[in-house]
Amino acid sequence: MSKKIAVLITDEFEDSEFTSPAEAYKKAGHQVITIENKAGNVIKGKQGKAKVTIDKSIDDVKVADFDALLLPGGHSPDTLRGDDRFVEFTRAFAKSGKPIFAICHGPQLLINADVVRGRKLTTVKPVVVDVKNAGAEFFDKEVVVDQNTLVTSRTPDDLPAFNRESLKILAA
Amino acid sequence: MSKKIAVLITDEFEDSEFTSPAEAYKKAGHQVITIENKAGNVIKGKQGKAKVTIDKSIDDVKVADFDALLLPGGHSPDTLRGDDRFVEFTRAFAKSGKPIFAICHGPQLLINADVVRGRKLTTVKPVVVDVKNAGAEFFDKEVVVDQNTLVTSRTPDDLPAFNRESLKILAA
Numbered sequence: 001m002s003k004k005i006a007v008l009i010t011d012e013f014e015d016s017e018f019t020s021p022a023e024a025y026k027k028a029g030h031q032v033i034t035i036e037n038k039a040g041n042v043i044k045g046k047q048g049k050a051k052v053t054i055d056k057s058i059d060d061v062k063v064a065d066f067d068a069l070l071l072p073g074g075h076s077p078d079t080l081r082g083d084d085r086f087v088e089f090t091r092a093f094a095k096s097g098k099p100i101f102a103i104c105h106g107p108q109l110l111i112n113a114d115v116v117r118g119r120k121l122t123t124v125k126p127v128v129v130d131v132k133n134a135g136a137e138f139f140d141k142e143v144v145v146d147q148n149t150l151v152t153s154r155t156p157d158d159l160p161a162f163n164r165e166s167l168k169i170l171a172a
Numbered sequence: 173m174s175k176k177i178a179v180l181i182t183d184e185f186e187d188s189e190f191t192s193p194a195e196a197y198k199k200a201g202h203q204v205i206t207i208e209n210k211a212g213n214v215i216k217g218k219q220g221k222a223k224v225t226i227d228k229s230i231d232d233v234k235v236a237d238f239d240a241l242l243l244p245g246g247h248s249p250d251t252l253r254g255d256d257r258f259v260e261f262t263r264a265f266a267k268s269g270k271p272i273f274a275i276c277h278g279p280q281l282l283i284n285a286d287v288v289r290g291r292k293l294t295t296v297k298p299v300v301v302d303v304k305n306a307g308a309e310f311f312d313k314e315v316v317v318d319q320n321t322l323v324t325s326r327t328p329d330d331l332p333a334f335n336r337e338s339l340k341i342l343a344a
Binding site: 075078079081082108111112114124125126129130133134135 | 247250251253254280283284286296297298301302305306307
């Protein structure tokens with residue numbers, strides 16, 4: 001069955017951490033909906049390789065519209081967590097029990113939403129102390145799947161494992 | 173008396189958060205020494221306005237060589253805290269009791285060094301949850317001076333207050 005995957009994303013995202021899972025999800029028949037300030041905005045990856053046109057404004061979406069949430073890394077999550085609307089959406093998503101897929105700096109949004117307490121996860125090295133301080137149990141592994149609702153990876157090198165495990169959950 | 177101020181800095185620092193205090197400190201007769209991977213490296217600010225030539229490698233410095241530490245913001249602190257040498261230097265500096273001046277994302281290095289517990293400080297909005305989780309007492313003010321050894325500010329708008337308070341400590 002086709003699932004709808006929300007993506008919270010803004011400028012200076014880590015290019016492949018959006019493009020690789022997005023392509024994998026679409027290839028499996030799912031829909032990927034990018035969310036930022038304004039529909040039609042064109043944002044750029046920090047490597048200068050990917051451009052993404054935003055599908056929906058954060059003001060026009062609700063958790064009920066989606067089946068899963070993708071949080072790519074780069075500088076994007078740190079920018080977004082400076083805006084309470086993106087933090088609230090992330091918190092509501094986690095509280096709904098729907099799956100969240102977060103890679104690299106993606107868990108920074110989960111920290112500000114205060115939804116990592118007691119969760120098993122991984123993240124990129126600079127953020128390890130922050131996720132531990134936020135109450136998460138950290139593992140230095142290519143992918144960590146917690147309670148079938150949280151899939152996390154460290155860096156672009158982990159994308160094959162990240163895509164594989166998130167696709168399994170989308171297929172369930 | 174002229175003081176020596178170490179600066180931990182790398183690419184995509186917030187331009188004015190280095191140039192403004194560095195100019196103020198030099199104007200007051202102090203020395204500013206930039207530290208990154210390699211002496212001679214040229215790094216760039218994220219606004220594309222400032223270029224900085226690195227004075228010293230992190231491998232060639234020790235806390236005893238300096239009187240104070242400046243941590244500018246931007247993406248620089250997050251990159252540096254991914255490298256244990258910069259985290260260790262920051263920790264040793266804090267333990268020495270010498271003053272630290274950190275602005276915007278600068279406190280991210282203090283978090284990873286685990287030296288903010290019980291300290292009064294401020295930081296830029298996305299990092300507020302992280303400093304609280306790390307045990308700091310957060311204040312939403314243009315500048316916070318704690319125990320005459322930690323001066324923190326939020327954004328470039330706070331630079332006049334940040335420079336004023338750090339200069340007071342350097343003059344003492």
